[in-house]
Every structure is written in structure tokens, then in C-alpha cells.
Amino acid sequence: MKPEDETNEVYRFFTEVGIINQLISTKLEAFLPGRMTATQFGILGHLVRRPEGETPLQLSNAFQVPKTSMTHTLSSLENHALITLEANPNDKRSKIARSTPKGAEFLKACMERMSESLAPVLSELGFDPFHNSLPNLTLIREALDSERD
Amino acid sequence: MKPEDETNEVYRFFTEVGIINQLISTKLEAFLPGRMTATQFGILGHLVRRPEGETPLQLSNAFQVPKTSMTHTLSSLENHALITLEANPNDKRSKIARSTPKGAEFLKACMERMSESLAPVLSELGFDPFHNSLPNLTLIREALDSERD
DNA sequence: CTCCAATAGTACGATATCGAACTAAAATAA
DNA sequence: TTATTTTAGTTCGATATCGTACTATTGGAG
Numbered sequence: 001m002k003p004e005d006e007t008n009e010v011y012r013f014f015t016e017v018g019i020i021n022q023l024i025s026t027k028l029e030a031f032l033p034g035r036m037t038a039t040q041f042g043i044l045g046h047l048v049r050r051p052e053g054e055t056p057l058q059l060s061n062a063f064q065v066p067k068t069s070m071t072h073t074l075s076s077l078e079n080h081a082l083i084t085l086e087a088n089p090n091d092k093r094s095k096i097a098r099s100t101p102k103g104a105e106f107l108k109a110c111m112e113r114m115s116e117s118l119a120p121v122l123s124e125l126g127f128d129p130f131h132n133s134l135p136n137l138t139l140i141r142e143a144l145d146s147e148r149d
Numbered sequence: 150m151k152p153e154d155e156t157n158e159v160y161r162f163f164t165e166v167g168i169i170n171q172l173i174s175t176k177l178e179a180f181l182p183g184r185m186t187a188t189q190f191g192i193l194g195h196l197v198r199r200p201e202g203e204t205p206l207q208l209s210n211a212f213q214v215p216k217t218s219m220t221h222t223l224s225s226l227e228n229h230a231l232i233t234l235e236a237n238p239n240d241k242r243s244k245i246a247r248s249t250p251k252g253a254e255f256l257k258a259c260m261e262r263m264s265e266s267l268a269p270v271l272s273e274l275g276f277d278p279f280h281n282s283l284p285n286l287t288l289i290r291e292a293l294d295s296e297r298d
Numbered sequence: 299c300t301c302c303a304a305t306a307g308t309a310c311g312a313t314a315t316c317g318a319a320c321t322a323a324a325a326t327a328a
Numbered sequence: 329t330t331a332t333t334t335t336a337g338t339t340c341g342a343t344a345t346c347g348t349a350c351t352a353t354t355g356g357a358g
Contacts, residue, residue: 006276007264013279014173015191016286021170022213023293024163035316035343042164057306064171066346071308073344093306093353115156125292127155129285130162136278137165143274144172184313184346206336215316220338222314242323242336 031113036080039063040073041110044082044099048107053098055088064145082106180262185229188212189222190259193231193248197256202247204237213294231255 025038032041043059054062060070074097077083082103088094099107174187181190192208203211209219223246226232231252237243248256 006280009283010267010271010276010279011194011260013283013286014169016283016290017166017170017173018187018191019213020163020286020290020293021166023290024166026213027293029316037344038167039344042167045160055306064168064175067307068309068347069345072346076344088306091306091354093351095307111160118159121292121296122159124296125288127159129288130159131155133282133285133289134158134162134165136282137162137169139274139278140282141165141169141172143270144169144176147270147273178346186314188314204336216337217317217339218315221316225314237336240324240336242321244337 027117028110028114031110031117036076037073039065040077041107043073044077044103044107045111047083047097047099048104051098053096055094055096057094059097077103176266177259177263180259180266185225186222188214189226190256192222193226193252193256194260196232196246196248197253200247202245204243204245206243208246226252 028038028041029036032038042063046059046062047054056070056074057067059074060067063070065073074083074085077097078085081100084098084100085095086098088096177187177190178185181187191212195208195211196203205219205223206216208223209216212219214222223232223234226246227234230249233247233249234244235247237245
């Protein structure tokens with residue numbers, strides 16, 4: 001394959017990623033109350049799976065959003081009582097975000113509705129396209145991530 | 150594989166897609182002037198490859214963003230003289246967006262800088278992860294897209 | 299210890315995003 | 329033809345996003 005075709009394919013890869021992200025965010029946000037965002041939902045899921053909590057900076061790194069966006073996002077989640085934000089005993093500059101029981105329940109309920117909504121797509125597509133591409137996506141994400149500095 | 154593991158893997162798929170989208174948008178936006186967005190850039194590319202132009206609605210569908218976002222995005226591109234917005238001779242309700250020569254040049258310049266910036270990642274990763282996952286992504290995008298209605 | 303560079307998070311302001319309601323034109327029905 | 333419904337795009341208002349500049353704290357160098 002010619003180098004320019006390769007560049008082209010990489011470009012299309014990123015375009016598809018953008019469109020899928022858009023489609024899935026829209027689908028998810030239709031289930032979420034108010035103006036809650038797919039990113040907020042992703043952060044909540046991350047925290048529910050980590051009962052020990054994480055600092056805002058760890059979350060910024062995990063989701064690759066700016067610190068300043070994370071401040072805003074976390075305070076919104078805190079306003080809805082889905083997470084708590086406490087002082088970090090190890091570092092007075094820092095905080096620890098943890099999910100609340102309400103947050104965990106909320107996540108579970110949304111995930112269930114989302115699964116129902118995705119069921120037709122999954123039965124049409126089968127599981128393979130997801131299973132086959134996931135390792136490649138992880139590879140690409142890690143490469144982009146480590147190169148950023 | 151258990152069904153719940155499959156669900157889990159689908160969930161991770163969407164998470165990876167979100168993070169890659171975030172990483173690549175940030176990387177691209179670092180090259181773009183002012184507060185120009187990755188989506189705006191994507192739309193410009195789409196129009197450059199289609200000299201006959203497209204209507205705002207076609208663009209909304211292609212990128213899966215709301216019409217109302219497209220109005221805003223297109224007027225921003227028009228303000229920068231990267232595209233033109235003309236009346237659609239076939240339908241007085243509608244318009245046609247086309248790239249300008251300045252838009253095409255601008256796109257080319259940004260693409261080149263982006264390619265340079267991606268070169269280290271590509272030489273580390275090779276081309277295969279992109280090539281292998283693209284057909285799967287297209288499949289998933291089409292399924293999500295057709296199911297939306 | 300004292301200084302200073304690096305780090306965690308925030309305030310602020312500029313834009314982007316997008317849902318709801320709207321206008322105008324086109325397509326369809328009656 | 330006239331009335332109704334559908335469609336393309338915009339306006340408006342609310343919120344999200346993020347770059348810049350800032351404060352407080354930490355940790356290392358001398």
C-alpha cells in the first residue's frame with residue numbers, strides 16, 4: 001500500500017473514532033438527567049470501580065481532559081451527590097474523589113438502560129467487531145498517551 | 150466468554166474510543182489557530198474532498214452532530230473565510246457549504262503538521278493497528294448509525 | 299533553614315455545544 | 329387550490345469545555 005493511502009487510512013480511523021464517540025455519547029446522554037455528560041458518566045464509572053477514590057489529577061490523566069475541565073466536572077457530580085470530594089490527608093494541595101452509594105446506584109441504573117438500548121445493535125453486529133478491535137485501540141491509545149509530554 | 154464479560158468489553162471499547170478521541174482532538178487543536186475545533190477541521194476536510202459542496206443537514210448527518218451545532222460551526226468557518234455558504238438553488242430553505250481555496254490550503258498545511266507530529270507514534274506502532282481495526286469501526290459506526298431513528 | 303522550582307487545584311473569561319421553540323419553504327393530503 | 333404536515337435552518341438560553349493566570353503547598357538545592 002502506498003504511503004499516502006496509509007495516511008489516508010489513519011485519517012479515516014480518527015474520523016470513525018470521532019463519529020462513534022459522537023453517536024455513543026448522544027445515545028447515552030439521552031438517558032442521563034439534565035445536562036449530564038458522557039464524560040461525567042465515565043468518571044463516575046471509574047470511581048465506582050475504585051472505592052479507594054482518586055485525585056482530580058489522576059482522573060484528568062485517565063480521561064485525558066484538562067485539569068480545569070475536571071474541576072468543573074467533579075463539582076457538578078458533587079452537586080448531584082453522586083461523588084464526594086474530600087481533602088487528601090497526604091497532600092494539602094490535593095483532594096480525593098469517591099463515589100457515593102447513590103452514585104453507584106445511579107450508575108447501575110443507567111448502565112442497565114444503556115445495555116437494553118444497545119441490545120439490538122449487539123445482536124445485529126455480534127460481539128466480534130468489539131472484541132477484535134479492542135486490543136488495537138488499547139495499543140493506539142497507549143502510544144498516543146505515552147508520546148504526549 | 151460470559152455475557153457480563155462481553156458487556157464489560159463493549160464498555161471498555163467505548164471508553165477507549167472516548168479517550169482516543171480526546172487525545173487526538175487535543176493534539177490536533179494544538180495546531181489549529183484560535184479556538185478552532187477538531188470537529189470544525191473534520192468538516193473542512195469533508196468539504197475539501199467534495200468540491201460540489203454539501204448542505205448543513207448532510208454535514209450534520211455525516212458527523213452526527215445536532216443541526217444547531219452545525220449552524221454555529223459553519224458560521225465560524227465562514228467567518229474565517231475557509232468555506233462559503235450559499236443559497237441552495239434547488240430548495241430555498243436550504244444552503245450549500247463549499248470550501249474556499251484558502252480553506253483547502255489551510256487544511257493541507259494543518260494536515261502536514263499533524264502528520265509530522267504523528268510520525269513518531271506511527272513508526273512506533275506501525276500501521277497494522279489502524280488497518281486492522283478500521284473495518285470493525287466502520288461496521289460498528291454503521292450499525293449505531295442505522296439504528297438511530 | 300532558605301530559596302526556588304515544580305505541582306495540585308481554582309477563578310475567570312472566551313467559545314463550543316446542544317435542547318427547545320421558532321420561521322419559512324416544500325411536500326402531501328384533501 | 330387550500331390546508332396540513334414535514335423539513336431546513338436559525339435563535340435563544342443553559343451548560344460544558346478549556347486556555348491563561350493565579351494561589352497554596354511541596355520538595356529539593358544550596
